[in-house]
Amino acid sequence: MELLPLLTVLLLAHAVVYLAWQAVSRRRRACCYLLDYACHKPSDDRKVTTEMAGDVIERNKRLGLSEYRFLLKVIVNSGIGEHTYCPRNVLQGREESPTHDDALEEMDNFFADAVAGVLAKTGVRARDVDLVVLNVGSFSPAPSLVSRLVHRFGMREDVMAYNLSGMGCSAGLIAVDLARNVMLTRPRTTMALVVTSESCAPNWYVGTDKSMMLGNCLFRCGGAAALLTNDPAFRGRAKMELRCLVRANIGAHDDAHAAAVHREDADGRLGVSLSKALPKAAVRAFTENLQRLAPRILPARELARFASRLLLRKLLLAPRKHTAAGNKAEGPASSPKIDFKTGVDHFCLHPGGTAVIEAVRKSLGLTAHDVEPARMTLHRWGNTSASSLWYVLSYMEAKRRLKRGDRVLMATFGSGFKCNSCYWEVTRDLADAGAWEDCIDKYPPETLVNPYMDKFGWVNDVQGQGSGFLF
Numbered sequence: 001m002e003l004l005p006l007l008t009v010l011l012l013a014h015a016v017v018y019l020a021w022q023a024v025s026r027r028r029r030a031c032c033y034l035l036d037y038a039c040h041k042p043s044d045d046r047k048v049t050t051e052m053a054g055d056v057i058e059r060n061k062r063l064g065l066s067e068y069r070f071l072l073k074v075i076v077n078s079g080i081g082e083h084t085y086c087p088r089n090v091l092q093g094r095e096e097s098p099t100h101d102d103a104l105e106e107m108d109n110f111f112a113d114a115v116a117g118v119l120a121k122t123g124v125r126a127r128d129v130d131l132v133v134l135n136v137g138s139f140s141p142a143p144s145l146v147s148r149l150v151h152r153f154g155m156r157e158d159v160m161a162y163n164l165s166g167m168g169c170s171a172g173l174i175a176v177d178l179a180r181n182v183m184l185t186r187p188r189t190t191m192a193l194v195v196t197s198e199s200c201a202p203n204w205y206v207g208t209d210k211s212m213m214l215g216n217c218l219f220r221c222g223g224a225a226a227l228l229t230n231d232p233a234f235r236g237r238a239k240m241e242l243r244c245l246v247r248a249n250i251g252a253h254d255d256a257h258a259a260a261v262h263r264e265d266a267d268g269r270l271g272v273s274l275s276k277a278l279p280k281a282a283v284r285a286f287t288e289n290l291q292r293l294a295p296r297i298l299p300a301r302e303l304a305r306f307a308s309r310l311l312l313r314k315l316l317l318a319p320r321k322h323t324a325a326g327n328k329a330e331g332p333a334s335s336p337k338i339d340f341k342t343g344v345d346h347f348c349l350h351p352g353g354t355a356v357i358e359a360v361r362k363s364l365g366l367t368a369h370d371v372e373p374a375r376m377t378l379h380r381w382g383n384t385s386a387s388s389l390w391y392v393l394s395y396m397e398a399k400r401r402l403k404r405g406d407r408v409l410m411a412t413f414g415s416g417f418k419c420n421s422c423y424w425e426v427t428r429d430l431a432d433a434g435a436w437e438d439c440i441d442k443y444p445p446e447t448l449v450n451p452y453m454d455k456f457g458w459v460n461d462v463q464g465q466g467s468g469f470l471f
Helices: 003-029 050-059 065-076 100-122 145-153 168-185 210-218 278-297 300-320 354-364 368-381 385-398 452-461
Strands: 033-039 131-136 160-164 191-197 223-229 240-249 260-264 270-274 346-349 407-414 418-426
Touching: 033 100, 033 385, 050 065, 050 452, 065 210, 065 452, 100 145, 100 191, 100 223, 131 145, 131 168, 145 160, 160 168, 168 191, 168 223, 168 240, 168 385, 168 407, 168 418, 191 385, 210 270, 223 385, 240 278, 278 354, 278 407, 278 418, 346 354, 346 368, 346 385, 354 368, 368 385, 385 407
Parallel strands: 131 160, 131 191, 346 407
Antiparallel strands: 033 223, 033 240, 191 223, 240 418, 260 270, 407 418
């Protein structure tokens, strides 16, 4: 009988120790480290020079003078230089008849460069990868691209593989979020490979719908692969640690949902349509995201300052809303703004276009130095969709901006309409030039003006509305 109380105590003690160990273990696994990443640098023979762009436009005999002028205006103001990349079928003059193999070749070239590159940089074997999350928005073959990746690199039979499609330019952070959440559910530490790209080969628009011609001027080939882990043993080797990730989706609104759509034009030609409602949708999604992000990353003093100024403004404005005559009285010049630089050292912004970058700069009160990485990425690589953020981060690293303890905010926009953001802490001084290695000393250039206007500006002087002009 005396043994029963003793056994009970021992069992209770064992249970307490086990639960405590599980809690500590789960807390340790809750971390998410960026071990390393690699950005895809296509071969030089795929560069889109001024002459090559002119040849592509000239081949489209459907275009008239109005379309030529529109394209010239867009390209000149795009912020894109002469060193971006396009798929081979476009270089070969087959943009109107892309094949399935064209798209697969584009993906295979990316896998061979970026995925193999990040594995080589980290010394991680493909069979050491426990989880793969791949996102390519507008190309979804069977077997899936993630299955193609698993097969190509000979990964384990128990590797967890996820394939995301149709998520647009914000899919990179969605992939990171999915990888982090899956890691949390596993009883063991996990090595996750996040692969982000876009397929341009089958999606080059060859019609005359101006809302769909924009994509040809902005989107370019690229991609990135990153290794994430929740193993604390890798903290010393990791580049950054993920502190939080916030997602906002305003797709319930009709105008936002239709802001960026993959569709056919009136003649049945496929492309991506970017509507005039897109800037408004981006602002709405960005605001929704920041409202939830700010309390998680900003110091209490900044939140208190903003709250007090907002309250003071409302108190001062309320009695003055209407004059005795019933007319509205003028209020303060502007609403108080949150200073995000009190909690963020570097802003890694999606280089969706010059207008997007400028709008974010103004809304956050940033300087030209703050948005330089995004602008230079747009100039050098174009908009590579969901992988663009990694090129921006690579620019910061190549310029030796990222020091231990620095805080980095990533923010991106995508069809749906979505705005996703994440907050990283740099764990060591970084100086890897990556894909920028052969050109980082040339950036920023003295001017971002591209040569398209000098070569094709005569289009604006031509009279008439004929088609088939030699561009």
